[in-house]
Structure formats: C-alpha cells, structure tokens
Amino acid sequence: MSGFPDHEVISALISGRYADPFSLLGMHNTAEGLVVRALLPDASAVTLIDAKNGRKVTDLICVDQRGFFSAVVGRRKKPFLYQLAVTWHEQTYVIEDPYRFGPLLQDVDSWLLAEGTHLRPYERLGAHPEMLDGIAGIRFAVWAPNAQRVSVVGEFNFWDGRRHPMRQRRENGIWELFLPAVTTGQLYKYEIIDCHGDTRLKADPYAFEAQMRPETASLTRGIPAIVEPDAERSHANALDKPISIYEVHLGSWRRHADNNYWLSYQELADQLIGYVQHMGFTHIELLPINEHPFDGSWGYQPLGIYAPTRRFGTPEDFRALIQAAHRAGINVLLDWVPGHFPSDEFGLAKFDGSSLYEYADPREGLHQDWNTLIYNYGRNEVRNYLAGNALFWLERYGIDGLRVDAVASMIYRDYSRPAGEWIPNHYGGNENLEAIAFLRYTNHTVGTQRDGSVTIAEESTSFSGVTSPPENGGLGFHYKWNMGWMNDTLKYMQLDPVHRRYHHNQMTFSMVYAYSENFVLPLSHDEVVHGKHSILGRMPGDDWQKFANLRAYYGFMWGHPGKKLLFMGNEFAQRREWDHDRSLDWHLLDDAAGPHSGVQRLVRDLNACYRQYAPLYQQDCSYNGFEWLVADDSENSVFAFLRRDNDGNEIMVVSNFTPVPRPGYRIGIPHSGRWREILNTDSSYYNGSNTGNGGEIHSQPHPSHQREHSVQLTLPPLATLFLVREG
Incomplete structure (x- = not known):
C-alpha cells in the first residue's frame, strides 16, 4: 500500500469496515519508503517525533478532513521508536501511537x-x-x-x-x-x-x-493479587469438620436506620463478621456479589462476574471484608451463578451480533422461569470464561468455596419446560451433556488448582453422583444441598401436631439416602420468599407453640447428619418474609427475655455444641456415625438416634414433636452407661417451659426397643434434647 491510501480505504477504516487497522495505521515499510499513518479525528496538525532524542522528524499531511494523517519519512529506511505531537483545539500533546506496538497475545x-x-x-x-x-x-x-x-x-x-x-x-x-x-x-x-x-x-x-x-x-483496574491458600481454612472445609453456614444478602442484613441505605463492605467487616463469630457459625455464605444490574435479583442475574458489586464499595473494600472474616476464623463461601445471565443490551447477549455466549435456539438458550439466557456450554470459550471465573474468586480474593446455583437447571435440557419446548441431546436424552462436562471440568480444576477449596451444588433432583469424582462418573462437587430433607421436614413441621403421626416418614426418609451424597442441610433464602412466609410463620399453633416448634426443629436439624446452613434472620425467628429492600427486623431482639432472643441464644448454643462435640459432625458421611434408637413411634411423634465420632463417643438426640410432655419415656440403648443432658430446646434460657432432665441419667438393665439396656427420660413438649454419654 502506498503512503497515501485512497479515499475508499480511509472511509472503510473510519466507518469500521476495514478489517485490519494495524496494516494501515502506524509505521510501515512501503515501496515509497518508511510511512507513518495515524487516525486522529478533530486534530489540526500532527508531527512525527523521534522518541530517542525528542526531535521533530516530519509533519504528517492531513489526507482526509475526518482525521487521517500520513507522511513518508524519506531519510529513514528502518522503523524506529516514535511519538506523535498532536494539536487539538490549539493545544499540542505528545502521545504514544497505539499502532506502533506488535501483537500482544502469546x-x-x-x-x-x-x-x-x-x-x-x-x-x-x-x-x-x-x-x-x-x-x-x-x-x-x-x-x-x-x-x-x-x-x-x-x-x-x-x-x-x-x-x-x-x-x-x-x-x-x-x-x-x-x-x-x-x-x-x-x-x-x-x-x-x-x-x-x-x-x-x-x-x-x-x-x-x-x-x-x-x-x-x-x-480499568489491575488484577487482584493472589491470596495464598491457608491450611487451617482448608481443613475447615473437610467432610469430618463442623460446617455451620450463615447465608447472607449483604444489601439487607442490616441497613442504616436514618436513610435505609446499605452498609459498606467496611461497615459489614466491622459489624457482620463480629456477629457471625459471636453466633458461632464456622462459614459465611454471601449471596452473589458479582456485579448485577437489578437489585431485586438479589445478585442472581449477574453480568459482571469478575467484579464485586460497587453497591457496597470498591474491590479493595470487598477484599478487606474477606480478610476480616478470615482473621475471625470464618471461612467465606460465594454464591456462584454459571447457569444463566440477563439480556441487558450492555452485557453478553448477542455480544458480536451472534448468539456468542448463549444458545441460539430459545428452546436451549432461554430460561423461561427467569427470562434470562443460558450459557452455551458447548463453546470452548464460554466454558473457559466460566471455569476461569471459579478459580478467579478462589485465587484472587481467597474465597474458600463456591455454592453453585441452580445446578438442576443446567444439567437438564427439559428443566421447567413442557414437552415439545426443549431439544434432546444427540443421544435423544434430556441431559445437557455440555453442561455436565463443564461442571466436571470446573470442579476438577478447583480441586487440582486450589487445594482445600470446595464447591457445593444446589441440585434439587435425584441426579446420581453429584458429589462423586468425575473419574467415577460424578459431577465432582464436594457437597450437595439436601433439598429433599428441607422439603420433607418443613412439610412435617407445618402440620398441626395432631396430624404429624400420619406423616412420620417425612422426618425419617432422609436417612434412607443420607450417605448417597455429602449433604448440607439448607434452610436458605429460597424458603422465606415468594409467599412462603418466614420459617417461624410456617410453624403451627399459638405464639408459644410456634417458637417451641421452631426450637425443636433446629435441634433436630443440628443433630441430624449433614452440614448446616441457615439464612440470615432465621437465627432469631424473623416473623415476616425476607425483603431485599429492608434490613432484618433487629428490633425483635430488643427484649432480651423475649422469644426471639431465646431462639438466637439457642442457635448460638447449637453451634457451640456442634463444634465442641465430634459425634455431631465427624462421621456425617458414614453409616458408622448414626444409629436409630426410636424411628417408629409415630403415635407420639418421637424420634431418637445416636451420633458417633471416630473414637466411639456418642450423643443421643431425642425430639418430641407434640405439645405433650412425656415423663418416663423409655429408650433402648446399645450398652449401659451414664448420660448427661447438654442441650434442651425447652430450657427457660431459650424461653421454653424448662421441662427436662437436669443432671445425670443412668441406664437401666431394662430391655427396650430390642436392646438389653435403656434410659428413662422426661421429654419436654415440642422439644429436642442432646445427651452425651460420659461412662
């Protein structure tokens, strides 16, 4: 190409129809000699400067009034480092020419x-x-x-x-x-x-x-520095450790009382982390903090998945929040949403005019439930974009694990779709094989690149092997939310106690499959929105019975095999549904002797007990860690079971889900021994009736429940007991 390209070439460059601007702009050897060309709209003059000595070499000629300048450097034959002195509106600036630099990508x-x-x-x-x-x-x-x-x-x-x-x-x-x-x-x-x-x-x-x-x-911002793994935090994620998760939406945990504005990351570091530590939770799970356009999505429709939301501060401020949690001994989990994204014009939708990040066919690419777009997991670049993001949060912010949202919607092509509105895979089945491959790749990457980090699946179906290794045909997650346990037990607890005898299996069925996966028991944000009421609001009876039911339920949950998750507000029995535009109702705790404060004290003590006694967590994923003592007393709605640790230490968990006290209730046990009541959800400290078994209880050589020894207990109304064997 000559030093002075024709008008059509310049017009094509300016209009965006010229395929390779670097072949035209910058410094080039041509048949006429060394040529420099620049596109500088609105410039009135351009001078070529030798960058080594700062001397003028030549003036560039304005070839096109739209800002195209060019000059032949007659006395120079070899390319050299140069700058451009450009005059705009009578002011001259010396600039570097972006088009003198070579290719960047290795x-x-x-x-x-x-x-x-x-x-x-x-x-x-x-x-x-x-x-x-x-x-x-x-x-x-x-x-x-x-x-x-x-x-x-x-x-x-x-x-x-x-x-x-x-x-x-x-x-x-x-x-x-x-x-x-x-x-x-x-x-x-x-x-x-x-x-x-x-x-x-x-x-x-x-x-x-x-x-x-x-x-x-x-x-524009530099990439965050790598946060080195920490052995203690890694061990805290293990299957044989106590994991009690506090799930938090940062925008509504607490707000400024004067203007209802959000707390900043720094204020959350000062207030939230201290509260979580005080309550005894081991982990905090943050609803998606990836940048998102709509507050009402709670962060679950992100468009800037590599950016912490600016709602609460800068990326440095977010990093400081994570560091504050780690200093307090709390691991941080991040809700992660690789299943879908909104269709806002500034985002990924039709990114280059084509369906680049999303499936083109709406039968594959449109989420009907959320009116969002589904990532095309069949594209290498899209899978890379998402899998890289998982590692990014773990490496660059020190996040300890990811809770992966809506896995079922990813792995099934017919998820929430009627017949005829979905496309089978190439085998004719309903599984999204590309999404499954993506999840396996991502979990493998996390497992090999960030030792000790975990991924947790919110998977609501019976898909087999969610927490099995990819090499064994599984998805490779470390944990799975036990949605079945949550649905069954909440349905049971909503019943009037007089009817619970007919639904006894809803509290026992989870043990049929308890060891098929590594489970987390979730009472999450999904259970307190969309007209479902609060957890307290689902409990039957008068106000005293509602609180007693809730305390008994929490005791049963903390005793049951599986890690624990509680959404914010549940720990003090918030009465209303969660509202993302309002603070939690902290005023309910103003009365220290009231029932809300009692539930809060119970949750704190449950966490303390859970962390102190290894039988409650050490063998969560092993048959050896659990034994039913009473599983069939539907008439009295009583459940009793043992939890064991690796050394054979035992804790007995007993729940009475009727408002009737049961003195002299006999339970068969495997061997003789001395037991001590360490937690009673009916204690007056928690605003209960204070019925129980203060002090020691000794077994008797009295056969019961097909066992030679038994204990005789007083079961409080609507309550759960923890008893530890001490001899």
Whole structure:
C-alpha cells in the first residue's frame, strides 16, 4: 500500500469496515519508503517525533478532513521508536501511537483460549495495566469473533469508536489493543460493529470493576493479587469438620436506620463478621456479589462476574471484608451463578451480533422461569470464561468455596419446560451433556488448582453422583444441598401436631439416602420468599407453640447428619418474609427475655455444641456415625438416634414433636452407661417451659426397643434434647 491510501480505504477504516487497522495505521515499510499513518479525528496538525532524542522528524499531511494523517519519512529506511505531537483545539500533546506496538497475545495463550483449557483466561482477556517498551498503559483484549470491528472507547478518547479500533486475532476471534497513557480507574467499554453491521456498546465481560448501577461502564483496574491458600481454612472445609453456614444478602442484613441505605463492605467487616463469630457459625455464605444490574435479583442475574458489586464499595473494600472474616476464623463461601445471565443490551447477549455466549435456539438458550439466557456450554470459550471465573474468586480474593446455583437447571435440557419446548441431546436424552462436562471440568480444576477449596451444588433432583469424582462418573462437587430433607421436614413441621403421626416418614426418609451424597442441610433464602412466609410463620399453633416448634426443629436439624446452613434472620425467628429492600427486623431482639432472643441464644448454643462435640459432625458421611434408637413411634411423634465420632463417643438426640410432655419415656440403648443432658430446646434460657432432665441419667438393665439396656427420660413438649454419654 502506498503512503497515501485512497479515499475508499480511509472511509472503510473510519466507518469500521476495514478489517485490519494495524496494516494501515502506524509505521510501515512501503515501496515509497518508511510511512507513518495515524487516525486522529478533530486534530489540526500532527508531527512525527523521534522518541530517542525528542526531535521533530516530519509533519504528517492531513489526507482526509475526518482525521487521517500520513507522511513518508524519506531519510529513514528502518522503523524506529516514535511519538506523535498532536494539536487539538490549539493545544499540542505528545502521545504514544497505539499502532506502533506488535501483537500482544502469546501463541500458547492463544491456543489455550481457543481450546477452552486456559486455567486463568482473566490474565489475558480484559483490561490489564502493562509496560511495553517502557511505556505504561492498559492492554485490552476481548473475544468477539463475528464482529466487523471492535474499538476501545472510554473517557480517555471521548467515547469515540473511530479513534482506537483493535487488532483482530483471526485464529481465535480475540481483539486486542495496547493504549498508552490510559490509567487505572478510567471508564471504558467496547464499541462493536457486529456481524449485521449494527453498532453495539458492550461492557467488558472480564472487567474487574464496574460502575454502580444504573451506569454500566467497566473500569480499568489491575488484577487482584493472589491470596495464598491457608491450611487451617482448608481443613475447615473437610467432610469430618463442623460446617455451620450463615447465608447472607449483604444489601439487607442490616441497613442504616436514618436513610435505609446499605452498609459498606467496611461497615459489614466491622459489624457482620463480629456477629457471625459471636453466633458461632464456622462459614459465611454471601449471596452473589458479582456485579448485577437489578437489585431485586438479589445478585442472581449477574453480568459482571469478575467484579464485586460497587453497591457496597470498591474491590479493595470487598477484599478487606474477606480478610476480616478470615482473621475471625470464618471461612467465606460465594454464591456462584454459571447457569444463566440477563439480556441487558450492555452485557453478553448477542455480544458480536451472534448468539456468542448463549444458545441460539430459545428452546436451549432461554430460561423461561427467569427470562434470562443460558450459557452455551458447548463453546470452548464460554466454558473457559466460566471455569476461569471459579478459580478467579478462589485465587484472587481467597474465597474458600463456591455454592453453585441452580445446578438442576443446567444439567437438564427439559428443566421447567413442557414437552415439545426443549431439544434432546444427540443421544435423544434430556441431559445437557455440555453442561455436565463443564461442571466436571470446573470442579476438577478447583480441586487440582486450589487445594482445600470446595464447591457445593444446589441440585434439587435425584441426579446420581453429584458429589462423586468425575473419574467415577460424578459431577465432582464436594457437597450437595439436601433439598429433599428441607422439603420433607418443613412439610412435617407445618402440620398441626395432631396430624404429624400420619406423616412420620417425612422426618425419617432422609436417612434412607443420607450417605448417597455429602449433604448440607439448607434452610436458605429460597424458603422465606415468594409467599412462603418466614420459617417461624410456617410453624403451627399459638405464639408459644410456634417458637417451641421452631426450637425443636433446629435441634433436630443440628443433630441430624449433614452440614448446616441457615439464612440470615432465621437465627432469631424473623416473623415476616425476607425483603431485599429492608434490613432484618433487629428490633425483635430488643427484649432480651423475649422469644426471639431465646431462639438466637439457642442457635448460638447449637453451634457451640456442634463444634465442641465430634459425634455431631465427624462421621456425617458414614453409616458408622448414626444409629436409630426410636424411628417408629409415630403415635407420639418421637424420634431418637445416636451420633458417633471416630473414637466411639456418642450423643443421643431425642425430639418430641407434640405439645405433650412425656415423663418416663423409655429408650433402648446399645450398652449401659451414664448420660448427661447438654442441650434442651425447652430450657427457660431459650424461653421454653424448662421441662427436662437436669443432671445425670443412668441406664437401666431394662430391655427396650430390642436392646438389653435403656434410659428413662422426661421429654419436654415440642422439644429436642442432646445427651452425651460420659461412662
């Protein structure tokens, strides 16, 4: 190409129809000699400067009034480092030319990104501070294989897509550009002329920070530093450790009383972490804090999955919150949503004009329940985008584990779809084989790259092997929410006690499959929204009975095999449904002698007891850790079982789910011994009637329940007892 391209070529460049701006702009050897070309809209003059000595080399000629400049450097034959002195509105600025820098993406990265096996795609894609040839700037890269042109636009170039079109790497569809002098903290987007010729303005899928809604731009920011794994925190995630999770929505846990505004990450670090530590929870689970456009989605429709939401502060502030939890000995779990995303125009939908991140056919790509789009797990780059994000939160923020949302909606093609409105897989089945492969790959990656981190599946079906290793045909999760236990037991507890005798199996059925997976018992946010009432609101009877039922239920839950999860507000028996726009009703605790304070004290003591006594957790996933003592007394709605640790130490758990005290209730036990009541949900300390078995209880050589020895207990009304064997 000559030093002065024709009008059609310049018009194609400016309009975004020129395929390779780097072949035209910058410094090039031509038949006429060394040529420098620049596209600088609104500039009145441009001078070429030798970067080594700062001397003027030549003036560039304005070839096109729309801002295209060019010059032949007659006395130079070899390319050299240069700068441009550009005059805009009578002010002259010396700038670095982005089009003098070579390709940015290394061959190995290019290969791995296209193959979908790059463990850390976020290190190459997105916006990264960089030094090239001693020049500071930001390196941008975005995947948009079907775009006609992609430009970086931002406050540094007047949001003008003509100024900085990017280089396309045709081997993988990635567009890249290094922009000198751009600094961290500046707003930017990608202006895309898509495959249909339409112009789209998109936020960066890999942005590490985003604007506060309703604004939608990305911010340039360095990648967070790696947080090294901690052995103690890793051990706290293990199957044989006590795991009691406090699930929290940061925007509504507590708000400022004067203006109902959110607490900041810093205020949450000061208030929330101390509260969780005081209550004895071992883990805190954060509802999605990934950047999301709509408050009412609670974070479950994220569009900036690499950016902590700005609602509560900066990424550094969020990192400080995590560090505060770790200093308090609390592990942090993050709700993670790789199943769907909203269709907002600035986001991933039709990113380059094609269905790039989502399935094209709405029978595969549209979530009818949530009116969101489903990721196309069959694309290497999409799987890489998501799997890399999982590792990102673990490595770069020190998150200790991920709770993966709506797994059932991912692995079944007919999830919530009537016949004829879904597409079978290539075997004719209803499983989404690509999503299953993605989950296995992600869990394998987490397991091999971040030792001690865990993934937890919210999976509501009987899909086999959710917590089995991928090499054994499983999905590779460490834990699974036990939705069956939650549904069955809540249905039972909602019944008037007089009817519970007819539904006894709802409390025992979970033990039929208790060891098929590694379970977490969840009473989550899903159980206190959409007209379901609060957990307290589901309990039958008068107010005293409601609280007694709830305390007995919590005791049964903490005694039952499986890790524990309680949504915020449940720990003090919030009366109303959760509202994401309001604080929890902390005023209910103003009366220290009231029933809400009693439930709060109970949950704290349950956590303390749970952490202190290994039989309650050590063999959660083993048949050896559990034995029914009374499983068939439906007439009295009584349940009794033993929990054991590795050394044979035992705790007896007994629940009476009727409002009738039962003195002299005999329970057969495997061997003689002395027992001590260590927790009674009917204690007056918890606002109960204070019926129980204070002190020691000795076994008797009195056969009962097909056993030679037994104990005789007083069972309080609507209560659960914990008794530890001491001899």
